[in-house]
Amino acid sequence: MNKSGEEPLLSLPERHSRILALLQQNGSISVTQLSELFKVSEVTIRKDLSYLEQQKKLYRTHGSAILISPYISDRHVNEKEKKNVAEKRAIGAAAAALVSQDDSIIIASGTTMAFLAREIKPVGRLTVITAAVPVTQILSQHADVDVIQLGGITRSSSVSVVGPFAESMLRNFNCSKLFVGVDGIDTEFGLTTTNMLEASLNGAMINAAQKVVVLADSSKFGRRGFSKICDLEAVDRIITDSGVQPLYLERLRERGIEVTVVDV
Known part of the structure; x- marks a missing residue:
């Protein structure tokens, strides 16, 4: 972070890496929080999350992201x-x-x-x-x-x-x-x-x-x-x-x- 406590502007790979690191720390994080943190639009964050979900690195749900799918199937x-x-x-x-x-x-x-x-x-x-x-x-x-x-x-x-x-x-x-x-x-x-x-x-x-x-x-x-x-x-x-x-x-x-x- 810079002296003002804000995240510096990051490249796309850096932002993706930081999103995954935040999820490891917190378990979940909202689109709004990420948008404010990285000083980019919520549309941009949703695109980031969509890409990372396609890579099977996170799961999107109701305006936020988590590390794994929350839904469970029955097992023996x-x-x-x-x-x-x-x-x-x-x-x-x-x-x-x-x-x-x-x-x-x-x-x-x-x-x-x-x-x-x-x-x-x-x-x-x-x-x-x-x-x-x-x-x-x-x-x-x-x-x-x-x-x-x-x-x-x-x-x-x-x-x-x-x-x-x-x-x-x-x-x-x-x-x-x-x-x-x-x-x-x-x-x-x-x-x-x-x-x-x-x-x-x-x-x-x-x-x-x-x-x-x-x-x-x-x-x-x-x-x-x-x-x-x-x-x-x-x-x-x-x-x-x-x-x-x-x-x-x-x-x-x-x-x-x-x-x-x-x-x-």
Whole structure:
């Protein structure tokens, strides 16, 4: 920057390089901000972003740019469980530490939920309601854990149940905590997943729990699945890893959400 604090005029390649550097630092940046920073028109910035998007170096969305596409497609659990394993294991361990003596909890579906289940060491009598078949398989091996497996339509991609029957079962329960995984956390749009039936069931789980704890590795931030689960106002705590950009953590804490960051 010059003495006035403004960016000097840059060549086209220099401007492109600077845009990408800013995205690496901030995660997202608006067309207006870039226009003011580089002292060029918003039309010019949109052309820059269009070119960089064609080069698959960023993704344009609603007057701004981000590094990756925020939209997520559904993937099979076997594919998901191989990604970010160390992060999910650490997140699962931190979540398991929140389980109290003689607790009653809900565990939603997702690969991180299986890591949570493996880390749970029940003290007293633990009651677990879950939609995830792998979670039932893991926790039913404990003599001190009563597992209530929700019934309904089994999703082959997640090996978990969804549907109105599972939702109706939840109306009969009240638990201290819900541990839920998501496909996307967007600070404006909220929590999302790729399947609308799963999103609906997650909503019913939220209504049956006193506190909502989201388990999400850093790859989930700034992204959106097809179906919205809830706004961030419904969330009490998020457990994630140190790969999350500080800007996201700041925004979450500003919304009154307690954030736990685990080191991997």
